[in-house]
Amino acid sequence: MTIRNLDALFAPRSLAVIGVSERPGSLGGIVLANLEQAGFAGPIWPVNHRHRTVHGREVFADVPSLPGVPDLAVICTPPRSIPGLIEQLGQKGTRAAIVLSAGLKEPMAEGGPTIEQLVLDAARPHLLRVLGPNCIGLLVPRLGLNASFAPGNAKAGSLAFVTQSGALATAMLDWGAGRQIGFSHFISLGDSADVDFGDVLDYLASDGHTSAILMYVESIKHARKFMSAARAAARVKPVILVKAGRAPEGAKAAASHTGALAGSDAVFDAAVERAGMLRVDTLEALFDAAETLAHPRAWHGERLAIVTNGGGAGVLAADALSLGGGKLAQLSEATLAKLDAALPPTWSKGNPVDIIGDAPVERYTHSLRVLLDAPEVDGVLFMHAPTAIVPAADIAGACAPVVKNASKPVLSCWVGGVAVGGGYKVFAQNGLPCFRTPERAVSAWLQLQDYHRHQQALLELPDAPPEAVQPDRRAARALVRGALAEGREWLDEAQAKALLAAYGIPTVQTVTARDAGEAADAAVRIGFPVALKVLSPQVLHKSDVGGVVLDLQSHEEVRQAAVRMLERVTREVPGAQMGYTVQAMARRPGAHELIVGIASDPAFGPVILFGHGGTAVELRNDRAVGLPPLNANLAESLISRTRIAPLLAGYRGRPPVQREALVDALLKVSELACDIAEVAELDINPLLADSHGVLALDARIRVRCATGGSRLALRPYPxxxxxxxxxxxxxxxxxxxxxxxxxxxxxxxxxxxxxxxxxxxxxxxxxxxxxxxxxxxxxxxxxxxxxxxxxxxxxxxxxxxxxxxxxxxxxxxxxxxxxxxxxxxxxxxxxxxxxxxxxxxxxxxxxxxxxxxxxxxxxxxxxxxxxxxxxxxxxxxxxxxx
CATH class of the missing domain: 3.40.630.30 (Gcn5-related N-acetyltransferase (GNAT))
Structure with a gap:
């Protein structure tokens, strides 16, 4: 199910409230009062077998006795009663229900299914949609619908707010009332047993009354459904979210570098960017995003002009903009001349435009008009600090019409408290974005910037690549399944290299050996110099136990190194099964050591990691993650988000890496992640990259039996x-x-x-x-x-x-x-x-x-x-x- 019957949930013509009571503080009583106060126009039928009237309304004993079919039922009864009520409602013809009650995760009987599952089982034959359980309900202000137990109503507007937290819903309601921000929908998902983020995004994307969607997210259950809906919604209107839980949980028990580095929060960031949404870090930032999105303006670009009556405030704003990666507009000579004509000689002569503390109203309006007309300016931050010259309310009254009629985004910052309160109020009443500090105002601008960058990324088409050599998928699958049949969790190094080679990723020649003699003989066949490495399922990080020796020049050196390695590993890892790999030494002086890998996120499935590699990879903490499938543009974006990216472009006589080869390696790893479901983790570390191309020196690959279902958050090219x-x-x-x-x-x-x-x-x-x-x-x-x-x-x-x-x-x-x-x-x-x-x-x-x-x-x-x-x-x- 997705949006089927959601019209009965969000636009009902009739309602039943099950579990009403006149007892003070009762859930059903609060819901009924909220519905009445909001002015819902359709019939409202209270249900409770213990009462005949509530709030002067006739009360019906049960669902079968209702005089009509309610489109929507709001259920406020104890958990054990709810599966039966859902069955009765479905049989009557109701197609949506809000379950406010908590405690449905408990089993109805010992060893049996949970109450929540019984609710879903009862709803499914009737295609009855369930919001909740454990939610505060929903509000659709333009319909007079307040089917919730929230302490207050909402003003009608164009912002939709969707949350998994009831407490945050009530906070947002209070915030909106104080700032005259209206909402098209207010939706508390609760435990999301049925209706979830994907469903709501699909519904709101096509809702003509909603201009932007705000979300508070704690977890995503169905990643592919969520991503599909989010990508569709974000193409037509802004989708802004804040997510709880930034700790990298995936790093706790990871056995590979990739598993340790691709924490779930970084993956969520990658998903948000891929879908064209915007993530903010705090609830305050979500409120600020709502402030700017409540009254959107056409986006022209990232160049911001700042006009202020206080030089210090302007410098703070400029600093925040620079530190946040924003762009200060460079004012043209023509614009400077127009400003100079009406500003005192002591004005700042640049951006920020400091119009001096004694500025009368005319200076503000003139400066705003000049900056808004300037082609080199894409948006304006208007700032005012309190003075004794002109009341803030007078300045706001004169500037508000200029800002309201602007074709470019304009943010305002009223620096101070009581003294500028009048100006803040005038702007707020006119529906104009208002902030109290320079930093918050600039953060709001940077949010807009990031959002539009994500939107632009949705429109970037990769160039058609040259016809690529197809991977040997049959050989790759046979290799992985053979390892699983042997009960192996980790491929040995030779197998790992063979899997990479099947996908066309360049690797060094690698030969396995059982003992020191075989290793020395293999070295002769390969040709000196060689590298000797330990091969043991008990040893994942070879360098930690002295399991790597480089630049061996003769048969005897290899044999002796193997004997010493056996002694060290046996001492460090008692009982380890021992073998060796012998590799040709890769002479790539000046090559960069990179890491490329695959990790498995519990919500979004396989993810691709890229970053600065080597033995200190965790300490450098320089990596980016993305969701497969990748194309060339997405691979380039993955590279550019790392700190090592500028070095890869070449510096101080060091030539740039062969970018096409690096991008191609990422695309092949992405293809492997899409093709081979059994690959749970993959590390190529280091992947050497220089002007000659790339070369995988070392690789570790963990495999597991593939489970059914959709493991990829995005469906790959079929x-x-x-x-x-x-x-x-x-x-x-x-x-x-x-x-x-x-x-x-x-x-x-x-x-x-x-x-x-x-x-x-x-x-x-x-x-x-x-x-x-x-x-x-x-x-x-x-x-x-x-x-x-x-x-x-x-x-x-x-x-x-x-x-x-x-x-x-x-x-x-x-x-x-x-x-x-x-x-x-x-x-x-x-x-x-x-x-x-x-x-x-x-x-x-x-x-x-x-x-x-x-x-x-x-x-x-x-x-x-x-x-x-x-x-x-x-x-x-x-x-x-x-």
């Missing part, structure tokens, strides 16, 4: 859907679209006839903006599919299906290149799309086309679509798939 077809004497490749297809798709649309573009988009389009091309190529394979037909390197056909969150309906569209029309390609693409939709269980195909589109109509009739004419020459075609 390579299994690729096929070749013969058509009109050509061999075409039909495959899902890739992010790297941006240039091909742009060319496909550019070469289309105007009439074809009108048939596809219902109006003539000369070109498709880059942002839209990104939307069409960077698709979420979980709920959207686009198949393209390629004749060589050219796209000649496209078919696209977008499924609703419930997978009940898929909207279909297709376009064929002019020289490939009437050759059967449209039928091929449609058949492939139908096979895909039927396999995923989609209920119905829907296509909208123009009445004059004979080709599309013929295609629909060919497969048995129902065709209905609509307004303005629009025709709807539908086909039942199940």
């Amino acid at each position: 390579s299994g859907l690729e096929e070749s077809v013969a058509l009109d004497g050509h061999t075409l490749k039909l495959r899902p679209i890739r992010p790297e297809d941006g240039a091909r798709l742009t060319a496909f649309y550019a070469q289309a006839a105007p009439g074809d573009m009108r048939m596809r988009f219902f109006h003539v389009r000369r070109d498709i903006p880059a942002a839209e091309v990104a939307r069409y190529t960077l698709i979420d394979y979980e709920r959207e599919m686009a198949f393209v037909a390629l004749d060589g390197d050219r796209i000649v056909g496209e078919a696209r299906a977008l499924c609703d969150p419930d997978n009940t309906t898929a909207e279909f569209a297709t376009q064929i290149a002019g020289d490939w029309q009437h050759k059967g390609l449209g039928s091929k693409l449609l058949a492939k799309t139908l096979d895909y939709l039927r396999e995923r269980g989609t209920g119905e195909l829907v296509a909208y086309t123009l009445r004059e589109n004979d080709g599309m109509l013929a295609l629909g009739r060919e497969i048995g679509c129902t065709v209905k004419s609509g307004p303005e020459d629009l025709v709807t075609m539908t086909l039942k798939l199940r």
